[in-house]
Amino acid sequence: CFCLAVTIEAILNGQTTMWDAVPGWAAVIIFFVLISIVGLLEAMQIAFFAVAKFKKEDRGDHPMARRTCNLLFKNGGRNLPGFMVGRQVT
DSSP, X not given: OHHHHHHHHHXXXXXXXXXXXXXXXXXXXXXXXXXXXXXXXXHXXXXXXXXXXXXXXXXXXXXXXXHHHHHHHHHHHTHHHHHHHHHXXX
């Protein structure tokens, strides 16, 4: 909690590299949006490794889940390592 308080305090005091034209309240919103995106990427990484152990027929029935798994495991499953490496580089 202390690091969150220090970060928000720095954002609101303008002690960051955020552009001067961006108000403090908008910078806080941008901060939380970006942190949420990072959290979603971390959750996807964990979920993809868990799903990789499932048989194809056990991966779910929802259309979005099927499309995601088809994209992730096509080309002999080579897209999963590509996603992981790309995540680490960016």
